[in-house]
Amino acid sequence: MRKSRICRVAGVAAAAGLTGCATLFTGTTDDLSFDASVPDVRLSIDGEVQGQLPLTIKMSRNFMGGRRFLARFERAGYATQEFELKREFNTVAILDVSSTIISGGVDVLTGSLMRFAPRQYHVQMVEAGTNSTSVEFQHTLDLYRFALTNYRDLQKDIARGGGYHLVAFTWLICAGDAEARRQVVERSVSRGSSLVGASTAHGFVHEFDRMLAESAALRRYRLDRTIRAATQ
DSSP states (O other): OHHHHHHHHHHHHHHHHHTTHHHHHHOSEEEEEEEESSSOOEEEETTEEEEESSEEEEEEOOOTTSOOOEEEEEOTTBOOEEEEOOEEEOTTHHHHHTTOHHHHHHHHHHTTTEEESOOEEEEOOOBTTOOTTSHHHHHHHHHHHHHHHHHHHHHHHHHHTOOHHHHHHHHHHHTTOHHHHHHHHHHHHHTHHHHHTOOSHHHHHHHHHHHHHTOTTTGGGOSOHHHHHHHO
8 A cells, every 4th residue: 555655656746747848848939040132131020129130039939918920021122021930839748738737738828839940031032113923033032942941961962072962953053054053063062161161051051152152154143043133
């Protein structure tokens, strides 16, 4: 009987130790990084100004009080853009919700039940009066999307002197121009230290675009084709 009581006490202690475990394991905030195709873009979230991009902020997951997590991007001369920051179910919270009622309630209040995804954003600003459905703008979006999504694989290819992702990316950049693609690959490999050393997707994209802009022969292949069109 005494052994049974000890076991029950141990079980209660274990359950208490699990209280808020999603909070313990994953916290109640996420670091969100924002970047834009042009400088001096102002970011507001739910009407509260956060600062100018590029910017990394620690964002509370707490969704109580009618929070929408609506991000708004503004700069003079450019169309204002806004969208809701997406969140997904935090699987670690399953441990918490399935342990005790009190624990699950804590996670709902703190926001640990959900987490932000994605946590890195690139905003392609559109000049006021510019058609965002143009071929140039859509191609720019494709380039940024590929680079931001595959930057780790691109870094590996650059470090080893070539590879599938680098070939695919340079073909996309140069629209099938074999000679231009070869030059982009060679220049990427020669500038490997700065490209491979970029610690974030945004940093890699900026370094790659800077590399293209510094070459008179490759400047026309900059990632942002709207900039290229405006400067030619």
